[in-house]
Amino acid sequence: MNRCAVIGVGQTRYTTKRRDVSIAGLVREAALRALEDAGLTFKDIDAVVVGKAPDLFEGVMMPESYLADALGAAGKPVTRVHTAGSVGGSTALVGASLIQGGVHDRVLVVAFEKQSESNATWALSTHLPFSASLVVGAGGYFAPHIREYMRRSGAPAHIGTLVAVKDRLNALKNPYAHLRIPGIDQAMVESTPMLWEPIRYLETCPSSDGACALVLASEDKVTGTPAWVHGAAMRSEPIFRAGRDTVSPQAGKDCAADVYRQAGVCDPRRDIDVAEVYVPFSWYEPMWLENLGFAAEGEGWKLTESGATALDGDIPWNASGGVLSSNPIGASGLIRFAEAALQVRGMAGEHQVDGARLALGHAYGGGAQFFAMWIVGRERP
Amino acid sequence: MPSDPLVARHVLEFPGGYTRTTGPVIGRFLTELRARRLVGVRTAEGRVLVPPLEYDPATGDPVTGEYVEVGPAGTVTASAWVREPRAAHPLDRPFAWALIRLDGADTALVHAVDAGDPRAVPPGTRVWPVWKDAPTGQITDIAYFAPEVTKIVSPVRAEYRLRAGGALRVFLEGVARGVFLGGRCARCDQVYVPYRTSCPECGGRIGEPVELPGTGVITTFAINNLPDPRAPEVPFVSAYVLLDGADIPMIALIGDVPAHEVRQGMRVRAVWVPEEERTPSMANVRWFAPTGEPDMELS
Numbered sequence: 036m037n038r039c040a041v042i043g044v045g046q047t048r049y050t051t052k053r054r055d056v057s058i059a060g061l062v063r064e065a066a067l068r069a070l071e072d073a074g075l076t077f078k079d080i081d082a083v084v085v086g087k088a089p090d091l092f093e094g095v096m097m098p099e100s101y102l103a104d105a106l107g108a109a110g111k112p113v114t115r116v117h118t119a120g121s122v123g124g125s126t127a128l129v130g131a132s133l134i135q136g137g138v139h140d141r142v143l144v145v146a147f148e149k150q151s152e153s154n155a156t157w158a159l160s161t162h163l164p165f166s167a168s169l170v171v172g173a174g175g176y177f178a179p180h181i182r183e184y185m186r187r188s189g190a191p192a193h194i195g196t197l198v199a200v201k202d203r204l205n206a207l208k209n210p211y212a213h214l215r216i217p218g219i220d221q222a223m224v225e226s227t228p229m230l231w232e233p234i235r236y237l238e239t240c241p242s243s244d245g246a247c248a249l250v251l252a253s254e255d256k257v258t259g260t261p262a263w264v265h266g267a268a269m270r271s272e273p274i275f276r277a278g279r280d281t282v283s284p285q286a287g288k289d290c291a292a293d294v295y296r297q298a299g300v301c302d303p304r305r306d307i308d309v310a311e312v313y314v315p316f317s318w319y320e321p322m323w324l325e326n327l328g329f330a331a332e333g334e335g336w337k338l339t340e341s342g343a344t345a346l347d348g349d350i351p352w353n354a355s356g357g358v359l360s361s362n363p364i365g366a367s368g369l370i371r372f373a374e375a376a377l378q379v380r381g382m383a384g385e386h387q388v389d390g391a392r393l394a395l396g397h398a399y400g401g402g403a404q405f406f407a408m409w410i411v412g413r414e415r416p
Numbered sequence: 417m418p419s420d421p422l423v424a425r426h427v428l429e430f431p432g433g434y435t436r437t438t439g440p441v442i443g444r445f446l447t448e449l450r451a452r453r454l455v456g457v458r459t460a461e462g463r464v465l466v467p468p469l470e471y472d473p474a475t476g477d478p479v480t481g482e483y484v485e486v487g488p489a490g491t492v493t494a495s496a497w498v499r500e501p502r503a504a505h506p507l508d509r510p511f512a513w514a515l516i517r518l519d520g521a522d523t524a525l526v527h528a529v530d531a532g533d534p535r536a537v538p539p540g541t542r543v544w545p546v547w548k549d550a551p552t553g554q555i556t557d558i559a560y561f562a563p564e565v566t567k568i569v570s571p572v573r574a575e576y577r578l579r580a581g582g583a584l585r586v587f588l589e590g591v592a593r594g595v596f597l598g599g600r601c602a603r604c605d606q607v608y609v610p611y612r613t614s615c616p617e618c619g620g621r622i623g624e625p626v627e628l629p630g631t632g633v634i635t636t637f638a639i640n641n642l643p644d645p646r647a648p649e650v651p652f653v654s655a656y657v658l659l660d661g662a663d664i665p666m667i668a669l670i671g672d673v674p675a676h677e678v679r680q681g682m683r684v685r686a687v688w689v690p691e692e693e694r695t696p697s698m699a700n701v702r703w704f705a706p707t708g709e710p711d712m713e714l715s
Contacts, residue, residue: 054566094572164578165588165697178638179656186636186680186714232639232651273616277606277663 039134040261041376041411043073043250049213049361052151053244058095059105062147065246066106069143073250074258077107080250081139086116086126086146087365091158093149106145118271120173120313122146123247123368124398124407128267130251131409135264140256147246148363155242155364174239174316176402178231180281181318185233187282190321190336192233196224198317199238199359201345206356208346208385213243213361238317238359245363247370254415262376265393266297266410274402281403287326290406295328298393298410304329304343307410309351309378309388310395311371315358320344324352327397346386354378354386368398372409379413441470444483450553454487454545456521466521467555487518490561492541494524497534506560512537516561528560536563580696586625587611588696594688597625598662606663630686632659632704633712639675646699651675657684657704671703681711 045068047053053061062085070076083106085099095101099115106113118125123146130144156172184190203219206212216223227236252258270290272279279285291303300306312327314320324335329350338344344352353359355374358367375396377383383391392413399406438446441457445468448455457468457479464484465472472479495514501507506528514537515524530546531537543561551557580588583599587610590597598609603620611625637655644652646669653675656665670678671687684704694700 094570096572165580165584172642175638175640175642175654178640179636179654182638182680183636229639229641232641234638275608275664276616277604277608278617279664 036135037137038254038416039131039264040252040254040257041249041264041373041380042252042257042259042261043069043071043075043248044373044377044380044382045069045072045248046211046370046373047245047247048211049243049245049363051213051241051243053149054151058093058098058147058149059102061149061244062102062145062246062248063105065147065248066143066145069248069250072259073252075141075250077143079141080107080111080143081141082112082114082133083108083143083145084114084116084126084130084133086122086144086369088119088122088148088153088155089117089158091161092153092155092364094154102145106143112139118269118400118405118407120315120364120400121368121398121405121407122400123366123370124313124372124396124409125269125368125405127249127251127369127372127396128269128407128409130249131264131267134251134253135267137253140253142251144249144251144369145246146248146366146369148365148367149244150242150363151244153242153364174231174234177316177319178234180403181316181322182233184282184318184322188321188333188336191340193221193225194321194336194339195233195235195238195317196221197339198314198320198344199224199235201339202314202317202353202357202359205346205354205386206360209355209360210384211245211361212356213245214241214356214359234316234318240315240358240362240367241360243361243363245361245366247363247366247373249369249373249376260380260382262379262394262411262413263415264409265299265412265416266294267408268293268297269405269407271401271405274404282322283326283332284403284406286404287323287399287406288328290408291327294395294408294410298412298416300393300410303327303395304338304350307350307393307395308391309354309375310397311355311357311374311378312352312395312397313358313368313371313399314353315362315367317359320352323397323399327395346388351388354383354388356386368400368407371398372396372411375409376411379411381413439470441468441479444468446553446555448483449555449557450551452547452551452557453485454518455483456486456518456523458482458484463522464520465523466518467525484520486520487545489542489544489564490516490518490521490524492529492537492543493517493539495529495537495539497537506556510534511560514543514561516543527555527558530560530562583612584610590625590627591698591700592694592696594630594691594694594700596628596630596659596686598628598659599623599625607661608664609659609662609666626661628659628661630659630688631707632657632662632665632684633714634670634678634680634682634684634704635665635714636680637670637678639678653678655684655704668701669703670705672705679711681714683707683709683712 270286272286321335375394456464456466495512599622601615653670
């Protein structure tokens with residue numbers, strides 16, 4: 036398998052409404068920034084991989100065809116990736132596989148969402164005839180699983196608010212972050228209403244417009260500062276399966292085990308320096324801490340409570356502010372992968388974790404049934 | 417007051433309206449306007465006046481004979497919002513009177529801007545003329561100005577004909593009778609509901625449907641504070657209900673109990689709509705309601 040490196044990262048400033056650009060203009064902004072970071076132009080790119088959430092969100096069918104011009108892809112292979120909320124991560128992994136498999140030398144990976152013109156909750160709640168589904172958007176789906184986590188682990192009720200505060204404090208250090216809430220604290224989070232109890236308003240992610248892009252290169256085509264891919268894995272499982280553990284899905288455990296094995300990670304908390312993990316509802320931090328093996332079952336909330344996952348903790352999670360601070364859905368997974376790369380390249384700016392050498396990027400989607408992860412490192416694997 | 421004989425309405429309006437000779441300068445402007453072109457006139461000092469005047473207000477000199485095409489777009493320099501338009505106003509909805517400097521002009525003309533919202537016309541807003549259908553050579557040939565087009569509405573519609581077939585048909589025929597039908601995987605011995613013909617875990621074949629009771633236990637739930645058309649009120653509880661004898665829960669509405677009294681482990685039973693209202697649809701189940709039995713221990 037050929038080595039693959041991230042040599043360029045480009046992000047737009049995530050915000051509620053980008054009224055000044057079309058979807059094409061939005062993705063191009065991220066793509067040009069990634070190319071500039073790599074010191075390259077569209078001419079240097081062999082293939083383009085595009086990811087976004089379901090087409091029904093913006094109602095643009097097969098957006099990759101429409102976006103080919105904006106991404107300089109005329110005459111090049113263009114691939115669309117679609118794995119629900121995990122799509123940003125899967126898009127990076129498809130791009131990396133094109134390099135690792137020796138198909139291409141330089142691949143542009145782009146993911147986006149224009150949530151201001153996306154009818155996401157409607158698109159997630161298309162009520163089919165004969166059924167009587169009562170799920171109102173993503174929050175309505177995930178709330179019962181959070182409740183079950185709280186019951187099983189005995190976690191105190193304030194753990195969710197700790198993550199909601201921690202990630203928003205980190206966002207204040209990230210110039211691309213959407214939510215910047217000066218003076219954010221536990222009392223402010225607790226003062227916001229329950230939307231889908233036990234999920235409060237400020238324990239949910241925002242709706243953002245934005246795009247993220249990466250330039251991936253094979254070993255002899257590396258320009259600039261590389262973040263090397265040490266492991267890459269995807270897993271999925273059926274949403275309706277008897278005995279499925281919706282709190283800590285098997286697919287997540289298997290995906291983590293695979294990516295750790297590839298990267299030589301034995302103890303993720305010790306061996307990984309920083310993690311960008313898909314946490315759209317604050318309670319998913321302790322839940323994923325356990326699912327990803329950073330803490331034993333039932334102990335994830337204790338790690339959060341101890342401050343270990345804060346920017347100055349021993350295993351910072353979501354130094355960028357995470358999905359809780361910026362959520363252009365289709366891009367949210369790719370942003371995790373991009374931020375992991377920025378950390379090991381030493382280019383994360385004010386939210387840089389000192390001396391980060393190995394970083395985890397993580398995304399999940401659907402009913403917590405699709406998982407995508409990579410581990411990137413400062414050194415060549 | 418209307419009954420006061422010493423109060424009367426008095427209208428001064430010359431029948432058909434006054435005529436006005438335009439003179440060459442204003443006449444040229446209006447003639448161009450009728451052809452949907454906007455022109456200004458250059459002064460001796462080189463300024464472009466829009467709308468044109470016959471004599472330069474700065475010097476009193478006649479303007480030159482040079483006409484300059486301007487616009488059609490322009491920039492708002494100032495505006496006043498009209499909340500309640502009057503009968504003679506160019507628009508019958510709230511609008512802005514604005515000073516608009518057309519591109520290439522040195523002065524601003526007054527016209528209406530259809531912006532929807534007073535916040536949408538700050539100084540600097542770019543506006544374009546919207547023309548009347550049949551121009552006649554009047555300033556009202558421009559019906560109004562409007563901000564630039566920045567957004568369109570794109571209707572997207574897909575229509576399907578869904579036919580419940582196979583396993584779903586079997587399940588819904590059960591629901592029409594007021595029973596839940598499940599199926600046991602012959603290989604891994606798990607009971608799935610709704611009924612299906614293959615096991616999502618092992619791919620094994622699922623045999624004949626089995627009737628499950630309408631009772632079960634709430635494994636977990638959410639209290640929803642956002643409205644849903646199928647829920648009778650807010651807050652409402654959506655729960656995972658594991659039917660007795662099944663190995664996979666169903667999502668269902670919980671009723672007949674205040675939202676904050678719902679518990680994990682609570683025993684519930686399906687409340688079916690009256691027989692005469694039943695259709696082959698899950699709408700037959702109004703909700704699940706507590707049975708009053710002791711809670712079950714969850715693992």
